[in-house]
Amino acid sequence: MRYNLFRISLIYIFLALFSFPSFSLSQQQNKGSVTGRIVNSKKEPVAFASVAIEGTTTGSTTEEDGSFRIKDILSGNQALIVTGMGIKSEKIPIQVASGAVTELGSIEVDHSVALDEVLVIGKTESRKQQEQAYAVSVLDMKKAYATTTPLNKLLDNISSIRVREDGGVGSNYNFSLNGFSGNQVKFFLDGIPMDNFGSSFNLSNMSAGMAERVEVYKGVLPVSLGADALGGAVNIISRKDANYLDVSYSIGSFNTHRASVNGAYTDMKTGFTVRANAFYNYSDNNYKVFVPIVDLQTNETLGEQWAERFHDNYRSGGVKFETGVTNKPYADYLLAGIILSENKNDVQTGATMDAVYGAVKTKSSSVIPSIRYKKDDLFFPGLSLALYGAYSDVNAFNTDTVARKYNWLGEWVPKTEKGEQYYTDSEIKNTEWLANGNISYMIDDYQSVTLNNAVSSVKRTVFDEAHPKDESNKIPQYLEKNVTGLGWQIHHKRWNATVFGKMYYMNSSTYKKIDEFTSNERLVKMEDSKTDFGYGTALTWFLLPGLQTKFSYEQAYRLPESNEIFGDGLIQQRNPDLKPENSDNVNLGAAYEQRLKEHTLFFEANFIYRNTKNFILKGINLTSNPTTGYENFGKVLTQGIEGGMKYQWKNLLHAEVNMTYQNIVDNQQYEENNDSYVGEGVTENITYKSRLPNIPYLFGYGNAGVRFQDFFMKKTELTLDYSINYVRDYYLSMPGLGAKATKEIIPEQFSHDIVLGYTLQNGKYGIVLECTNITNEKLYDNYKLQKPGRAFNLKFRYFLK
DSSP: OOOOHHHHHHHHHHHHHHHGGGSSGGGTTTEEEEEEEEEOTTSOBOTTOEEEETTSSOEEEOOTTSEEEEEEEESEEEEEEEEOTTOOOEEEEEEEOTTSEEEEEEEEOOOOOOOSOOOOOOOOHHHHHHTSSSOEEEEEGGGGTTSOOOHHHHGGGSTTEEEEESSSTTOOEEEEETTEEGGGEEEEETTEEOTTSOTTSSTTTSOGGGEEEEEEEOSOOOGGGOOOOSSEEEEEEEOOOSSEEEEEEEEETTTEEEEEEEEEEEOTTTOEEEEEEEEEEEEOOOOEEEEEEEETTTTEEEEEEEEEOOSOOEEEEEEEEEEEEEEETTEEEEEEEEEEEEEEEEOOBSSSTTOBOSSOEEEEEEEEEEEEEEESSOSSTTEEEEEEEEEEEEEEEEEEOOOEEEOTTSOEEEOSSSOSSSOEEEEEEEEEEEEEEEEEEEOSSSEEEEEEEEEEEEEEEEEETTSTTOGGGGSOEEEEEEEEEEEEEEEOSSEEEEEEEEEEEEEEEEEEEESTTSTTOEEEEEEEEEEEEEEEEEEEEEEETTEEEEEEEEEEEEOOOHHHHHOOSSSBOOOTTOOOEEEEEEEEEEEEEEEETTEEEEEEEEEEEEEEEEEEEEEEEOSSSOEEEEEEEEEEEEEEEEEEEEEEETTTEEEEEEEEEEEEEEOOOEEEESSOTTOSEEEEOTTTTOBOTTOOOEEEEEEEEEEEESSSSTTOEEEEEEEEEEEOOEESSOTTSSOGGGOOEEOOEEEEEEEEEEEETTTTEEEEEEEESTTOOOOBOGGGOBOOOSEEEEEEEEEEO
């Protein structure tokens, strides 16, 4: 009997919703909340003003639209104090209603105070997130709006992260965090899982202009994210600007074009809101690669030489649109949305560059309607509810029907059988339901509890015109997952801590081939269900005002994804026997910040420990047509250290550097062989304590830049930034097997980038010239697939607020 995930999800939310009100209600019944908006004499919003209750530490900071909200205020007569840079301090008497939200409307302040010199010491939202107990790094995207770099490559600048690409624009990429990669790391957009967004709407296509910041959790995740990540998560926070328009277009080497439009409109009186993000990307990807040339007549390798990629065009486009209401008494936001996206890709190579294709194509399209709701102080102060639901319809098309064999010179000869890699003309249809409910309650000024439930159900059907009678395509496949988390958090001035527990459930149905390549070969339907329980804690302590220490531990589980079990129908093979992986994750770190007048120094260091069982590793089958696939790897031990330093002088000069070392080894000492050609029983693992292949273990990043204000003209800014990436050489296969001379090595790599930017009218107009891989190095990532050489990009930007 199939597990009714949605019914159970509703039960969880229903029970939580009606049990929390009776929990410590007496502590909240004499408190209330206030909301309002700070404006100047011209009725323009005043951003980043401080709004606090007189005689208390309770307060807030206004958003860019001037709005603010303050919770947990004692009811009765109070005084609101408004201060800020250039603001004449105001004291406004207010009346706070018990157990309700008091709307104060627009509050006018004198925003014309002249200032000679002001030193502002405050905390940005990014800095506040970094001060959580979790091991988290935050990338402030405001500094990246002028660049041409997509989101996935920007994350490459954070310690412990490597974004490894198969090639140029639109190529597959692998995101690695502390040695965990692929689906072991989860991606979210405003806390919403991106698992069901499809390949066309992903980080490599999304522009930096649609995000306010990116939070990278290294190991332990907040319960509110509701995911089964094993190695961490990336949460992209959308821009919260109430009214803006940001348009950009870039053109670059290899006939590369990128365009993006991001904007939002909110009516402050009615709360009506529209938010939209759109992008379009195109590239010929016809960069040169150093590759082996095969004589198609004799099938002999003639040696290596430079050749131009001739079948690697890529185009993608997407729109994310939301509309609804915000800042209403019944909802902080209630938004209906839709994501529409599509990409088309010419496939040039297989899993390695030994395979050359000249007519293989893939395509993907996504239609994803959704609805989001959030309300703080629901029914009474301290109770918050957030709900999300989506339906995903993602179609993938694989076409490989030409009977030809190509080499890197673009030459071809006919083949007797159709298909360059695998004869197929298939449509893979994935339909998915996703629901997430998060409810939290502030017990008092120091404690809160959170309950989160995330449920998903994906069904896959396949139709292949090249193999219409294939029995495997007639078997529907599905995968259902449910993750429930309950957490408690306590917060004091110098320390905060959280403890949590999680329940993981998976139910799958697929098929498996039995007695393959024999006369008795047959398909067997497989159904499986698994339930696991995890737990963890996170603690942070400020030993000094600028010195923060962190510790976190989690017994984490990660359930296999549909693409790992079912494959992609082309290069990635299916594995219906995959087991959930689990890991003991430990993070121990410290951060120190020192301000010396006009100088700011920031240091950070972290130690990581991961003891993983059933580690899911992406491997490669090195044949004439190489393929990839996922396998469970008994036991894996990860130990590493990462550190970084940042420096800033005024707003003129900044520099940073970080390094990561991670030793990831096979920790399975003995193996049990069942139904093996070499016999059955327990044998010693010959790769015990060997470093895992195809994973970089030492890498770093450096950046330095200068800013010149009012350069030639007033309200202008000239920026110059230089960055360097370094990766130590590492093996493609197990280092302990075979002679060293026969091993494939991904070589040591240095890459240098430089960016020159100029903005006018305080950022309203901007132009950027960027050069990547200045020295034209041969750069490789996954399976020694070569990336583009030196490239130039020119970007134009228009920003209206």
